[in-house]
Amino acid sequence: MTTSGALTTLSGSFCSHGTSPRPTLAASSHGPSVSRLKRGRSPTAEDVALLRKEALRAASRAELAVAGGHGQWIWRVGEDLEYPVGALARSAVELLTTAEELSRLRECASETCQWLFLDRSKSRTRRWCDMRDCGNRAKARRFYERTTRAKRRARS
Numbered sequence: 001m002t003t004s005g006a007l008t009t010l011s012g013s014f015c016s017h018g019t020s021p022r023p024t025l026a027a028s029s030h031g032p033s034v035s036r037l038k039r040g041r042s043p044t045a046e047d048v049a050l051l052r053k054e055a056l057r058a059a060s061r062a063e064l065a066v067a068g069g070h071g072q073w074i075w076r077v078g079e080d081l082e083y084p085v086g087a088l089a090r091s092a093v094e095l096l097t098t099a100e101e102l103s104r105l106r107e108c109a110s111e112t113c114q115w116l117f118l119d120r121s122k123s124r125t126r127r128w129c130d131m132r133d134c135g136n137r138a139k140a141r142r143f144y145e146r147t148t149r150a151k152r153r154a155r156s
Contacts, residue, residue, distance in 0.1 A: 058086025
């Protein structure tokens with residue numbers, strides 16, 4: 001995926017989170033890569049090359065700065081149009097190099113969402129990327145369906 005292709009994918013995801021029809025996991029932009037990782041398989045050479053390229057591009061534009069005079073080092077990255085891709089690449093590198101975190105990688109259970117999240121719940125049973133968005137929508141839909149069925153039965 002090119003940088004512009006990644007940005008198009010990102011902008012579409014941010015603008016339509018949880019509101020557009022969800023492609024199957026295999027058809028989504030991250031589907032094949034995520035499926036491989038979730039099954040404990042290595043990423044493809046193409047995935048590694050793309051991630052390496054984007055991570056190096058982001059790192060080459062970043063500068064090290066001291067935060068608040070407390071001796072804490074931070075990455076300060078420009079906020080141009082490529083910033084989201086660089087931030088995602090850096091996050092992906094951190095995720096892929098931490099086996100514990102990788103085992104917690106999940107895809108949102110909502111039928112209209114493609115987002116990934118880290119399930120940090122104690123029981124590892126989190127289903128939605130965000131309870132306020134996708135989780136609430138799913139629970140409201142189930143409630144509506146239950147009450148509609150109950151009303152139909154009462155009329156019969």
